[in-house]
């Protein structure tokens with residue numbers, strides 16, 4: 270096979286798999302080859318230890334206690350907010366609201382900003398490659414406000430049709446919701462350009478960064494976006510924690526969407542007043558240990574360098590793409606010029622779920638299905654794809670195992686070359 274190989278230029282990333290304890294456990298009696306990173310990433314020992322240490326040494330509720338431990342836990346929580354600010358290069362830490370993840374962050378924008386900003390006839394532009402979590406909240410909002418959805422079509426190569434986007438933008442557009450990187454195709458969308466165009470018509474832009482923050486440098490000030498959402502668990506951090514970035518001048522005027530402790534200034538039975546941002550949007554006891562784990566995860570990727578990680582994953586992508594293209598009967602879904610380390614494909618004569626099951630028996634974990642992007646699957650006329658998605662700990666060996674598993678599946682189904 271003449272495909273390119275990974276050379277020693279990626280020294281800061283190579284060998285990092287040793288930091289991830291789960292990668293040394295066998296699965297189905299085989300070495301685990303984890304290629305389902307688009308769904309969730311594995312956690313380095315630094316993150317696992319940070320959470321354990323929090324419960325061992327620092328656990329208390331935050332913001333409300335006068336005792337030392339509560340102050341200490343509060344400091345760790347707020348340090349986590351500062352870490353997220355630095356990850357996204359936000360101008361101020363007040364612009365970071367902790368949420369359960371991307372989904373909750375988008376719902377927050379829909380039901381806080383959206384409910385008061387939108388009215389009958391207003392338009393929300395989404396793209397044809399959005400994850401369900403950047404579709405359904407806006408549909409719910411449209412039902413309540415009478416606003417309508419418009420959708421940017423996706424080309425055969427899995428890119429956004431920018432001419433259609435320009436044509437859709439207009440005086441009725443209030444919001445554009447776009448994924449930074451498509452979880453189902455790997456396409457890196459031209460979000461900076463889309464934001465610039467949306468701002469020309471006075472619309473706000475929400476970027477779904479779920480697939481981006483672990484795979485490239487994100488700078489919300491350079492992008493000039495209004496909202497940016499991400500999940501910690503796709504960034505080597507814990508589940509159940511994520512964040513919303515919202516520009517201060519927008520966030521400070523947004524109304525609460527959930528009520529409870531910690532988000533108030535005063536409460537009486539006649540009327541309550543609300544805390545300043547971001548606390549106004551963090552009702553109840555938050556996921557404090559999750560923030561501590563997320564902080565550790567961000568420190569982990571910052572220490573390696575997100576630019577270094579991005580370059581390494583680009584190498585994995587080009588090697589895997591070259592090798593996949595040499596297999597007969599395989600069609601890549603998503604061949605955009607700018608892609609992140611996600612390979613979606615269909616194999617002649619084998620359902621993606623069967624493929625996933627056969628690969629699993631080889632210890633290779635991929636995802637098979639619609640990837641929570643049903644409209645996109647409909648666009649391509651397929652029920653789903655098989656998806657291999659890379660992270661910093663994946664190696665050439667992992668790609669070899671994927672290719673060997675695919676060959677085996679084709680042999681079993683009698684659809685590929687039978688002689689090797």
Ligand code: PLP
Nearest residue numbers: 370371372400402452477479500
């Ligand atoms: N947006 C994209 C592009 C995703 O890939 C995902 C998760 O797969 C989400 C949103 C939802 O993320 P979460 O389930 O962590 O809220």
